[in-house]
Amino acid sequence: MSSTAPAPRVTSPKTSGEPLVAVEGLTKYFPITKGIVLQKEVARVHAVEDVTFSVFPGETLGLVGESGCGKSTTARLLLKLLPATRGRIFFEGEDITGHSRRQMRPLRREMQMIFQDPYASLNPRQTVGQIIGAPFRIHKTEGEVKKRVQELMDRVGLNPEHYNRYAHEFSGGQRQRIGVARALALRPKLIVCDEPVSALDVSIQAQILNLLEDLQDEFKLTYIFISHDLGVVRHIADRIAVMYLGRVVEIARADELYEDPKHPYTSALLSAVPKGHGKGSVANRIVLEGDVPSPIDPPSGCPFHPRCPKARQVGGPEDGLPQNCVHEMPPLGDVAPNHVAACWYPLKKDESLQRAAHA
Amino acid sequence: METLLEVKDLHVHFPTPDGVVKAVDGLSFSVRRRETFGIVGESGSGKSVTNLTALGLIDRKAARVSGEVLFKGRDLLSLSKEELRRVRGKELAMIFQDPFACLHPFYRVGDQIVEAILCHDNVSKRQAEQRAIDLLGAVGIPRPQDRFRDYPHQYSGGMRQRAMIAMALSHNPDLLIADEPTTALDVTVQAQILELIDRIKNEFNVGVILITHDLGVVADVAQSVMVMYAGRAVELGTRDEVFENPQHPYTWGLLESIPHIDQKGSRLIPIEGSPPSLIHVPPGCSFHPRCPHRFEPCDKEVPALVDRGSGHLDACHLSVEDKERIWNEREARRTKAVS
Numbered sequence: 124m125s126s127t128a129p130a131p132r133v134t135s136p137k138t139s140g141e142p143l144v145a146v147e148g149l150t151k152y153f154p155i156t157k158g159i160v161l162q163k164e165v166a167r168v169h170a171v172e173d174v175t176f177s178v179f180p181g182e183t184l185g186l187v188g189e190s191g192c193g194k195s196t197t198a199r200l201l202l203k204l205l206p207a208t209r210g211r212i213f214f215e216g217e218d219i220t221g222h223s224r225r226q227m228r229p230l231r232r233e234m235q236m237i238f239q240d241p242y243a244s245l246n247p248r249q250t251v252g253q254i255i256g257a258p259f260r261i262h263k264t265e266g267e268v269k270k271r272v273q274e275l276m277d278r279v280g281l282n283p284e285h286y287n288r289y290a291h292e293f294s295g296g297q298r299q300r301i302g303v304a305r306a307l308a309l310r311p312k313l314i315v316c317d318e319p320v321s322a323l324d325v326s327i328q329a330q331i332l333n334l335l336e337d338l339q340d341e342f343k344l345t346y347i348f349i350s351h352d353l354g355v356v357r358h359i360a361d362r363i364a365v366m367y368l369g370r371v372v373e374i375a376r377a378d379e380l381y382e383d384p385k386h387p388y389t390s391a392l393l394s395a396v397p398k399g400h401g402k403g404s405v406a407n408r409i410v411l412e413g414d415v416p417s418p419i420d421p422p423s424g425c426p427f428h429p430r431c432p433k434a435r436q437v438g439g440p441e442d443g444l445p446q447n448c449v450h451e452m453p454p455l456g457d458v459a460p461n462h463v464a465a466c467w468y469p470l471k472k473d474e475s476l477q478r479a480a481h482a
Numbered sequence: 483m484e485t486l487l488e489v490k491d492l493h494v495h496f497p498t499p500d501g502v503v504k505a506v507d508g509l510s511f512s513v514r515r516r517e518t519f520g521i522v523g524e525s526g527s528g529k530s531v532t533n534l535t536a537l538g539l540i541d542r543k544a545a546r547v548s549g550e551v552l553f554k555g556r557d558l559l560s561l562s563k564e565e566l567r568r569v570r571g572k573e574l575a576m577i578f579q580d581p582f583a584c585l586h587p588f589y590r591v592g593d594q595i596v597e598a599i600l601c602h603d604n605v606s607k608r609q610a611e612q613r614a615i616d617l618l619g620a621v622g623i624p625r626p627q628d629r630f631r632d633y634p635h636q637y638s639g640g641m642r643q644r645a646m647i648a649m650a651l652s653h654n655p656d657l658l659i660a661d662e663p664t665t666a667l668d669v670t671v672q673a674q675i676l677e678l679i680d681r682i683k684n685e686f687n688v689g690v691i692l693i694t695h696d697l698g699v700v701a702d703v704a705q706s707v708m709v710m711y712a713g714r715a716v717e718l719g720t721r722d723e724v725f726e727n728p729q730h731p732y733t734w735g736l737l738e739s740i741p742h743i744d745q746k747g748s749r750l751i752p753i754e755g756s757p758p759s760l761i762h763v764p765p766g767c768s769f770h771p772r773c774p775h776r777f778e779p780c781d782k783e784v785p786a787l788v789d790r791g792s793g794h795l796d797a798c799h800l801s802v803e804d805k806e807r808i809w810n811e812r813e814a815r816r817t818k819a820v821s
Binding site: 352 | 668669673702738749
């Protein structure tokens with residue numbers, strides 16, 4: 124069942140060699156059906172479309188984008204929590220796309236997940252000991268569970284004496300620590316963090332981010348870090364993939380992406396973030412017109428073209444837009460060393476985008 | 483500019499079987515016309531309760547309220563329900579966090595705005611409809627004549643929030659209270675809505691109270707900022723003063739614990755511990771158990787909110803010299819960590 128993983132296209136300085144996880148042409152459609160007995164597919168949600176990237180051991184790949192852009196679906200496909208419509212998934216060079224549940228089971232120890240909502244992701248009827256100890260019981264590991272759970276609790280900053288407490292007795296930040304301990308229990312190689320700090324207050328958010336960084340160093344973890352908060356992602360990620368309407372539009376090293384974004388969407392997204400130091404940030408902001416289109420009926424060509432300020436600047440025969448933007452999907456191509464973007468007209472460094480005219 | 487709202491020594495306490503929840507505990511501030519007044523704080527700091535009280539939306543049987551909320555000189559807390567109803571929605575309007583929950587799913591968006599107009603104004607249905615369409619256009623809904631007849635589910639999140647803003651503006655209010663208006667929205671849409679609020683502030687000549695937990699949002703659009711912690715104001719001043727010359731250790735902690743988008747992260751400096759329960763608020767300064775600079779009087783005396791000159795107030799026992807020294811030290815440590 125083994126075949127070669129796709130060649131890495133963007134590497135990070137921290138890592139070299141074989142990717143830990145790689146996805147190639149990953150696609151997921153959710154059918155929209157009509158009828159009760161005889162269900163007929165009438166449309167499909169293009170949740171994830173032709174996504175290719177690799178993650179190297181020890182690094183953090185940030186996955187950013189707005190709600191509904193397919194970040195979480197991508198993560199779930201990659202962990203095989205959802206079957207993919209098309210595409211291949213590699214874990215440590217092995218093609219796991221066609222793996223059955225049974226074949227996946229030993230691999231599950233290697234890949235874990237931390238969820239967004241620390242209130243919904245912990246069973247209210249179980250004690251902390253049961254929650255964190257569950258992975259040991261499921262995978263029938265040897266040794267005394269209680270002792271190992273208490274070591275884990277201590278490591279993530281929980282008081283081991285609280286072993287018999289229930290989740291509701293903890294604050295939001297502490298609950299997220301429980302979620303981290305559970306993910307860490309089997310010493311996985313990969314942890315997918317799906318918006319792990321979004322539900323937390325800022326002062327607590329920093330505590331959890333620091334904890335995740337410490338654990339990464341200590342246990343040589345690889346993270347896929349999903350977030351809509353670009354500040355948080357810049358802080359924690361080595362490389363970042365930006366998604367829009369189910370597609371990856373740009374991948375680069377974190378610093379490079381923030382300093383020299385090539386895709387107009389990345390640029391607009393970065394400029395939309397309130398900077399937190401007042402002066403001048405509003406003036407330089409590119410405010411995109413309109414909303415993200417529906418993934419049921421995504422625009423032709425580049426999915427971003429109806430809102431793209433750059434396409435409007437370039438101009439062309441199709442309602443003032445260039446023809447290739449409207450009709451052809453730009454491939455994810457090299458725009459700089461270790462920097463790929465899917466755009467026909469990538470931005471130059473420090474190129475300023477004019478505000479989009481009202482559509 | 484004229485002062486629109488003046489809150490004086492407001493207390494809102496909720497007696498519960500477990501003890502008294504001191505949601506707001508001695509709060510004073512004022513808001514002027516054409517000003518965006520930002521209130522920041524973490525969950526449970528009393529931001530929302532303050533404004534719900536001002537609007538008379540707190541059940542007075544369940545809460546013990548004292549103090550004054552003067553709106554254009556009248557004390558809102560002493561008005562009868564009937565009198566309050568005439569002010570609310572007309573002179574004083576509110577935008578809520580979740581635009582999905584605030585529009586009735588069974589009624590057309592336009593009809594809901596018309597209902598709001600007819601509530602206070604004696605105009606014909608046709609006139610009200612025209613005004614609703616004009617308002618939808620003014621808040622940037624494309625093709626307002628058609629969109630007027632749509633149901634809420636046909637609107638996106640950003641458009642629903644625009645519709646809510648149109649409804650709030652339908653009587654040309656003097657004061658607009660926006661409670662986390664962009665928290666449920668994506669960043670690109672958030673930018674649109676913040677810009678809209680900034681624009682209507684001048685076009686409709688209103689004062690805006692912007693409640694948020696996001697310091698970045700406040701820094702971008704507010705002229706004055708109040709930082710709240712456990713039901714009290716810990717710092718109050720102009721935007722530039724609070725962000726460039728912060729005076730309270732809690733504000734320092736907040737500013738330092740946020741990862742910034744325009745600089746590469748060094749290690750974040752979190753505030754240790756978690757916010758206190760409002761039933762057992764720590765004695766003295768409520769921040770002292772989490773404050774790295776606490777000293778003698780902090781756990782005994784509640785620090786008063788003192789003006790340090792130029793209208794910049796803070797509630798901390800540290801002397802001005804100590805604060806300057808500590809802030810410079812923290813700043814040095816931070817820049818060292820970055821390089």
